Amino acid sequence: MLKVPKHQVAGHIARDGKLGPLVNDEGQFFKPLQGDSRGQHEAEFYESFSSNKNVPHHIHRYFPKYYGTQLVLASNGCGRLPHIVLDDVVSGYSNPSVMDVKIGSRTWYPDVSEEYFNKCIKKDKETTTVSLGFRLSGFKTFDHQESSFWRPEKKLVLGYNVDSVRLALRKYVSSNSPTDSNSIPNCAFAFEVYGGSNGVLAQLLVLKAWFEIQTLYHFNSCSILMVYQNESILMKGGDGAQAQVKLVDFAHVLDGNGVIDHNFLGGLCSFIKFIKDILQSVDQCNETNVSQLDNGP
Numbered sequence: 001m002l003k004v005p006k007h008q009v010a011g012h013i014a015r016d017g018k019l020g021p022l023v024n025d026e027g028q029f030f031k032p033l034q035g036d037s038r039g040q041h042e043a044e045f046y047e048s049f050s051s052n053k054n055v056p057h058h059i060h061r062y063f064p065k066y067y068g069t070q071l072v073l074a075s076n077g078c079g080r081l082p083h084i085v086l087d088d089v090v091s092g093y094s095n096p097s098v099m100d101v102k103i104g105s106r107t108w109y110p111d112v113s114e115e116y117f118n119k120c121i122k123k124d125k126e127t128t129t130v131s132l133g134f135r136l137s138g139f140k141t142f143d144h145q146e147s148s149f150w151r152p153e154k155k156l157v158l159g160y161n162v163d164s165v166r167l168a169l170r171k172y173v174s175s176n177s178p179t180d181s182n183s184i185p186n187c188a189f190a191f192e193v194y195g196g197s198n199g200v201l202a203q204l205l206v207l208k209a210w211f212e213i214q215t216l217y218h219f220n221s222c223s224i225l226m227v228y229q230n231e232s233i234l235m236k237g238g239d240g241a242q243a244q245v246k247l248v249d250f251a252h253v254l255d256g257n258g259v260i261d262h263n264f265l266g267g268l269c270s271f272i273k274f275i276k277d278i279l280q281s282v283d284q285c286n287e288t289n290v291s292q293l294d295n296g297p
């Protein structure tokens with residue numbers, strides 16, 4: 001039985017009779033092929049990527065596993081439509097905190113229509129895409145005190161400036177109330193989520209090392225999807241943050257033609273710097289606390 005995903009944070013959403021992705025109980029994500037050849041293009045990317053022997057084995061884990069395309073009943077009531085079938089990245093989590101970060105200092109690319117170029121450049125300038133080389137497209141965090149999700153509105157997130165992006169990346173890994181504008185995010189989960197050998201930073205650095213040499217594809221308008229679960233950090237004997245980084249949305253990927261994807265690489269480096277800064281500030285804060293303890297009252 002296909003249903004609307006509970007934890008989608010950006011993109012086209014299957015509501016009000018609109019076309020959007022669906023999920024099943026077996027942990028699969030069905031993304032409908034979008035019109036004007038974008039969907040076909042994305043399916044072709046997955047076909048090419050999943051069988052590309054030049055992509056190192058350890059890089060495949062940063063992409064949702066691809067199971068081909070299937071005709072299934074679409075969310076907009078228009079009968080059976082082709083869908084790309086993928087691993088549902090959040091299926092193993094009961095209350096995942098999810099963030100979609102669109103990477104690159106531009107979302108347009110050569111040879112797009114003037115209309116598409118104008119739409120992209122407007123959004124790129126209005127968001128932090130141009131200034132930071134990435135923008136937050138949407139996110140939700142599980143507020144374990146309230147036992148509910150906090151999900152800022154799409155319009156608000158797209159209006160974030162540099163400082164709000166920094167703050168959001170801190171809130172995403174904090175245990176104090178995200179809605180209380182007077183409380184400073186405590187970054188209680190920063191080390192478990194962003195740090196450590198299995199954390200977000202370590203995973204981003206693996207991707208960066210590949211992007212420094214890969215010239216196979218140009219990942220225009222593609223997103224990094226981050227997921228973790230704060231309950232399993234808090235639970236004694238739990239599984240830890242289970243932080244995952246995946247790349248999603250390949251509707252605008254082009255052949256790399258032997259050229260480095262500097263648009264994606266630059267944005268990725270900029271995003272990594274934000275994550276590193278948070279880890280460093282948490283580290284400094286811990287050192288101060290320890291030295292205060294050492295010095296006694």
Ligand SMILES: O=P(O)(O)O[C@@H]1[C@@H](OP(=O)(O)O)[C@H](OP(=O)(O)O)[C@H](O)[C@H](OP(=O)(O)O)[C@H]1OP(=O)(O)O
Pocket residue numbers: 010011012034038100102123137158221223249251
């Ligand atoms: O429809 P919009 O204005 O929300 O734009 C979509 C974008 O939403 P945004 O407002 O940037 O968060 C959306 O971005 P996210 O996936 O939300 O990051 C996509 O860029 C989508 O285009 P495509 O499916 O990648 O070809 C975009 O869809 P199209 O308008 O290009 O169909």
Ligand SMILES: Nc1ncnc2c1ncn2[C@@H]1O[C@H](COP(=O)(O)OP(=O)(O)O)[C@@H](O)[C@H]1O
Pocket residue numbers: 007008009010011012013021029031064086087088089090098100223225248249250251
């Ligand atoms: N394989 C996946 N597993 C789980 N969630 C996904 C997956 N792919 C996408 N999503 C969710 O759907 C959102 C939009 O995906 P995306 O591919 O960017 O769609 P669109 O082309 O409509 O922008 C992401 O932000 C994420 O929340």
